[in-house]
Amino acid sequence: MNISVFGLGYVGAVTAACLAKKGHSIIGVDLHPAKVAAFNQGISPIVEPGLDALLKSGSASGHITATVNADEAVANSEASIICVGTPSLPSGSLDLNYVLSVARQIAAALTASKKAHVLIFRSTMLPGSTRRIVGEVFAGLVQAGTLQIYYCPEFLREGTAVRDFDEPSLAVVGTEDGSSAVPEEIAGLLGGKPELLRWEGAEMIKYSCNYFHALKVGFANEIGRLCKQLGEDGKRVMQVVCEDKKLNISSYYMRPGAPFGGSCLPKDVSALHAFVRHEGMSLPLLENTLATNAAHQQLFVQLIESKQKRRIGFLGLAFKADTDDLRGSPLVAAAETLYGRGHSLSIFDPQINLSRLIGSNEQQIQQRMPHLAQLMKSTANEVLQNSDVIVISQKCATLEALLPDVRPDHHIIDMNGWDELRSLPCQYDGICW
Ligand SMILES: NC(=O)c1ccc[n+]([C@@H]2O[C@H](COP(=O)([O-])OP(=O)(O)OC[C@H]3O[C@@H](n4cnc5c(N)ncnc54)[C@H](O)[C@@H]3O)[C@@H](O)[C@H]2O)c1
Secondary structure: OEEEEEOOOOOOOOOOOHHHHHHOEEEEEEOOHHHHHHHHHHHOOOOOOOHHHHHHHHOOOOEEEEEOOOOHHOOOOOOOEEEOOEOOOOOEOOOOOHHHHHHHHHHHHHHHHHHOEEEEOOOOOOOOOOHHHHHHHHHHHHHOEEEEEEOOOOOOOOOOHHHOOOOOOOOEEEEEOOOOOOOOOHHHHOOOOOOEEEEHHHHHHHHHHHHHHHHHHHHHHHHHHHHHHHHOHHHHHHHHHHHHOOOOOOOOOOOOOOOOOOOOOHHHHHHHHHEEEEEOOOHHHHHHHHHHHHOOOOOHHHHOOOOOOOOEEEEEEOOOOOOOOOOOHHHHHHHHHHHOOOEEEEOOOOOOHHHHHOHHHHHHHHHHHHHHHHHHHHHHHHHHHHOOEEEEEEOOOOOOHHHHOOOOOOOOEEEOHHHHHHHHHOEHHHHHO
């Protein structure tokens, strides 16, 4: 394929060199004549292991050329990849002017040539950017059916960029609707087995990944600081933490949904927070972990109340299924708040048999919800019959069993994002979807 690569910085130079290695003919485009001249001589404009050799051989074999002329590049290629910078503005927000400027140049060249073209945005852009740029700059070309547009975020790391291009940690292709088939030659262009999403989803993946990476560094550093204070080896502690591939280094706990709860997480995070404060230390991530959970809980109650109904049902009261442990349950906290605000509640949890509850569970109910007994129903269907809003945190019954009692005016609030619940003939909502 003949491909133009716009922006010959860290991402563009590596993309150009690696695509040339795969046999594509690359035309690099940059504003800076010095970068273009260097590229044309097979000299890397940046320091990156392995890149010099690739550029030299790409240039020698005629697979890589460069120009400052966008029209010339677009006229001689079937696809363009935009890799220009998206720096921060002084306010911290993202400057899309370089992307917009290149987009306008490409649109002008394509409007003049009327040739079919594939356009891939590779620069990191906030969710909604691709759709906005397409609307502003490419609407006519898209309507004419001559332009296919994809957003494919880049995950390479400087220092290992060539290897990362060949073996990407993740491959993502964003399309307008997230479901149209992506031609094989495009899907295979940037390596890996791509996940298909809408443009916004693909843009969000890039930010989610970098946010997560930053969070991991912050977390490891907070554990390290705490360990140093205790005279413990933080590196060793984190090494052992990472040995747990079941709960720690895994997708476990990585689903949006209910606030964290139960008998351990809230208690242990609070205790560690109190300990850190006592030690006179500042661990903002730890502190804000409690704050973000409290904000999520508040939003959960707000969502229930936003339906403006008085009769609220809970299918599931314990913090997760298959336990009768009510300690720290976000559902108990929400029920308590709503009850206090005068709502009428109906609750069913298959694991909670009031006559069997003893010890801390019984105490929890006596202290916080002394009226729980009269709110408990013996079937999920009774909850449906007595409620207008139903909070579903556990699968307390099969959908078939619930169906006879579901009304079109019921509001289901799904705490876990179970796709099956969307098929119930009623209104559907959730905190994160
Ligand atoms: N550097 C990384 O490790 C990395 C990794 C993943 C994603 N990204 C993202 O990729 C994008 C590019 O990053 P980078 O580090 O390669 O940036 P960079 O600043 O190194 O390079 C950008 C290049 O674009 C050129 N340019 C600007 N306007 C142009 C125009 N109108 N026409 C042609 N060229 C133009 C600049 O001259 C420069 O050479 C950014 O959105 C960045 O966030 C970077």
